[in-house]
Amino acid sequence: MSITEVLFWFLTALALLSALMVVFSRNPVHSVLWLIAVFFAISGHYIILNAQFLAIVNLIVYAGAIMVLFLFVIMLMNLNAEAEPQKNRWLWWAGTIAGGSLMLVIIAALKDTETKTQMAFVKGGDIGLIQNLGMVLFKDYVLPFEISSVLFLSAMVGAVVIGKKD
Amino acid sequence: MPINYYIFLAVALFSIGVIGVLTRRNAIIVFMCIELMLNAVNLLLVAFSKMHYANAVTFNPGTTTGAEAQLFVFFIMVVAAAEVSVGLAIIVMMYRNIHSVDINFLNRLKH
Numbered sequence: 001m002s003i004t005e006v007l008f009w010f011l012t013a014l015a016l017l018s019a020l021m022v023v024f025s026r027n028p029v030h031s032v033l034w035l036i037a038v039f040f041a042i043s044g045h046y047i048i049l050n051a052q053f054l055a056i057v058n059l060i061v062y063a064g065a066i067m068v069l070f071l072f073v074i075m076l077m078n079l080n081a082e083a084e085p086q087k088n089r090w091l092w093w094a095g096t097i098a099g100g101s102l103m104l105v106i107i108a109a110l111k112d113t114e115t116k117t118q119m120a121f122v123k124g125g126d127i128g129l130i131q132n133l134g135m136v137l138f139k140d141y142v143l144p145f146e147i148s149s150v151l152f153l154s155a156m157v158g159a160v161v162i163g164k165k166d
Numbered sequence: 167m168p169i170n171y172y173i174f175l176a177v178a179l180f181s182i183g184v185i186g187v188l189t190r191r192n193a194i195i196v197f198m199c200i201e202l203m204l205n206a207v208n209l210l211l212v213a214f215s216k217m218h219y220a221n222a223v224t225f226n227p228g229t230t231t232g233a234e235a236q237l238f239v240f241f242i243m244v245v246a247a248a249e250v251s252v253g254l255a256i257i258v259m260m261y262r263n264i265h266s267v268d269i270n271f272l273n274r275l276k277h
Contacts, residue, residue, distance in 0.1 A: 038202065046209075051212050051216075107174060148245075151244070159255040163259065
């Protein structure tokens with residue numbers, strides 16, 4: 001096994017384990033911390049695929065900004081394992097079986113498709129570098145880029161309007 | 167890396183997110199599981215981008231095939247950031263009104 005494969009399997013195991021801990025840990029603060037671990041593992045996958053810009057943006061935006069926002073809200077509400085709503089055993093089984101069935105169906109449908117022989121280019125290829133992405137973004141996709149700034153403005157106004165008292 | 171491994175990893179992460187949305191009753195955890203599902207899709211988009219790049223680069227070494235998929239991931243991140251700000255504001259307002267984040271209390275549309 002080459003070092004890339006070792007890294008791939010390590011990051012895969014880390015991502016799956018942390019994702020399971022997000023769902024099954026009782027303390028909401030622990031869930032947030034495990035979700036940050038998932039984002040670090042996914043950023044590691046981006047680095048293996050040489051999508052360097054997305055790896056850094058994923059760390060800065062998700063692990064840095066969004067997760068801190070979640071932590072602030074959880075600590076503001078003083079949530080902990082005792083305040084966690086009691087869940088119904090039957091509901092838990094129904095949800096787990098439904099999600100597992102979804103996974104089984106998708107994997108069974110995609111197992112023997114023609115993508116089976118395709119390979120993803122790892123450790124190389126320079127389309128994920130910021131130079132190429134910037135050229136494509138500001139040449140072909142400059143209009144969606146500007147529209148997303150309007151989206152941010154409306155989200156900011158909406159958050160302030162919803163969040164202010166009465 | 168075979169693209170199948172990435173497909174299965176993304177499907178597993180997405181399904182774990184679905185299980186979290188279906189089983190948990192804390193609104194913030196439900197929201198975090200939605201972020202998990204978005205990230206599974208992002209990972210799959212980047213893997214497919216590199217797959218198409220690997221197919222195109224053998225014929226044309228200077229190609230930029232697949233860069234659109236990574237830009238798509240970038241825009242998904244933009245929309246997710248906007249969504250999180252508004253969603254957390256809604257959750258804070260819900261906590262202020264009913265002093266709980268249990269989504270089972272949000273059944274007033276039922277009666």
